[in-house]
Amino acid sequence: MTERTIAIVTGASRGAGRGIAIALGSHGCTVYVTGRSERQGDHALPGTIYETAEAVTRAGGxxxxxxxxxxDDTQVEALFDQVLANEGRIDILVNNAAAVYDELSMPGQFWEKPRKLADMIDVGIRSSYVASWLAAPGMAAKDHGLIVFTSASGAAHYAMGPAYGAHKAGIDKMAFDMAVDFKAAGTRVAALSIWMGALATDRLLAMIAADPEKxxxxxxxxxxxxxxxxxxxxxxNDPELAALNGETVIGAEMAVRYGLTDEGGRQPPSYRDTHKVAPHRHHPLIIR
Structure with missing residues (x-):
């Protein structure tokens, strides 16, 4: 019997994390679903880690x-200890957890919005670093693994203010720099960032319903x-994944590359076409 691929998807109670976890489950993965929502009412939006985990299992994983x-680093350390004790390895880490607040899309300048929006720099950039730091030693030792950051085009243009932009730009650069270290260590572990498009999440659908003109x-x-x-x-599963190590890729373009379509056979558009933006190209200079 083929071993299940072991994945961790952070911030998977709802939204992108939930969808990614379910998709990986449909491919037979064991998916550790993390988040803070354990019961309805823990968050203004619906969704819990248990509901997502059940959906992963129903999907075939x-x-x-x-x-x-x-x-909380202590809780994150306990998570990785649990996965490694139970499974002995981590194959895929999806860094998706982020402190996202409704006030991000409020009108006004950044100083006119709540200071808590800066939390996205902690639970977003720093939390992704810590999770990757914990996953990397085992991946490097086994010479196998993929670390993914869920990003968006706000890394390269203004979108909802500097806290959001710093988060997206920060994780794109983090993927690049981690890849440099993986390559220097001579391991085939890969790190990359994916620009997701606008997602049909409860949060975005509510925003569209509230302001359809905008x-x-x-x-x-x-x-x-x-x-x-x-x-x-x-x-x-791409045998040429090493060529993409450290890259920030646009999910819609990768779907074309792999012959994937979305629900109903739709081919989502690329930011390159809709927004006329593309991921930054990093210089090859390395200073140690």
Whole structure:
């Protein structure tokens, strides 16, 4: 019997994380689903880690819910200890957890919005670093693994203010720099960042319903939350993955590369076409 691929998807109670976890489950993965929501009412939006884990199992995988606040290093360490004790390895880490607040899309300048928006730098950039730091030694020792950061085009243009932009730009650069270290260590572990499109999450659908004049155009560009998970699975199984190590890729373009479509056979558009933006190209200079 083929061993299940072992994946951790952080921030998977709802939204992109939930969709990615379910998609990986449909490919037979064991998916550790992390987040803080254990019961309805823990968050303004619906969704819990247990519901996601059950959906992963229904999809054909094995979903395991682990309550974890990614702003607490002790809880994150316990998560990785649990996975390694149970499974002996981690094949895929999806860094998706982020402190996202409704006030991000409020009108006004950054100093007119709540200071808590800076939390995205802690639970977003720092939390992704810590999770990757914990996953990397085992991956490097086994010469196998994929670390993914879920990003978006706000890394390269203004979107909802500097906290959001710093988060997206920061994780794109983190993927690049981690790849430099993996290559220097002579391991085949890969790190990359994926620009997801506008996702049909409860949060975005509510925003569209509340202000269709402002956000209605997104209906024609929207991706299902599962779409990125299928792209990640294709990347993980790509024998040429090393060529993409350290890159920031656009999920819609990777789908074309791998012959993937979204729900209903749709081919989501690329930011390169809709927004006329593309990921930054990093210089090859290395200073140690």
């Amino acid at each position: 094995k979903g395991i819910a682990v309550r974890c606040d990614h702003g 956000y209605g155009y997104l209906r024609g560009q929207i991706e299902t939350p599962e779409f990125t998970g299928h792209v990640i699975w294709a990347l993980y």
